[in-house]
Amino acid sequence: xxxxxxxxxxDLSVVGTKGVMSAGAGASLLVVNWLIGIPVIGWVLSAGLIxxxxxxxxxxxxxxxxSGTILGAxxxxxxxxxxxxxxxxxxxxxxxxGLLIFGLANIGSFIAGLRKKS
Numbered sequence: 001x002x003x004x005x006x007x008x009x010x011d012l013s014v015v016g017t018k019g020v021m022s023a024g025a026g027a028s029l030l031v032v033n034w035l036i037g038i039p040v041i042g043w044v045l046s047a048g049l050i051x052x053x054x055x056x057x058x059x060x061x062x063x064x065x066x067s068g069t070i071l072g073a074x075x076x077x078x079x080x081x082x083x084x085x086x087x088x089x090x091x092x093x094x095x096x097x098g099l100l101i102f103g104l105a106n107i108g109s110f111i112a113g114l115r116k117k118s
Contacts, residue, residue: 016110023103029074029096033089036078046078 032049036042049071056068080088 012110012113015106015113019103019106019108019110021103022099022106026096026099026101026103029092029099032074032078033092033096036081036092037089042078042081046075046081049075049078051075 032045035045053068053070053072053075056064056071059065059068074092077088077092
């Protein structure tokens with residue numbers, strides 16, 4: 001019965017934003033995972049991610065700190081490919097695929113909500 005009610009605009013925009021951001025982050029993480037596999041480029045990219053993560057950790061807002069933590073963790077995982085290549089690349093790949101699936105599911109919910117709204 002409740003499926004016939006229109007979807008709230010705020011709920012719809014939250015789901016759409018989550019979907020786009022998660023899908024973009026998942027695709028980006030997969031690209032970073034691929035680039036980390038290239039020896040010198042991967043090390044430089046990982047060091048850059050750690051530096052950006054450190055800058056984010058000193059940010060003022062909670063969002064800055066969370067994004068800094070995520071960037072730093074990705075950089076550390078990238079540098080750990082020198083010692084544990086299979087483990088770190090596997091974790092980054094699983095994380096990227098998980099984010100991509102989560103984002104696509106939210107985009108599907110957003111599209112379904114748009115259809116209910118009209």
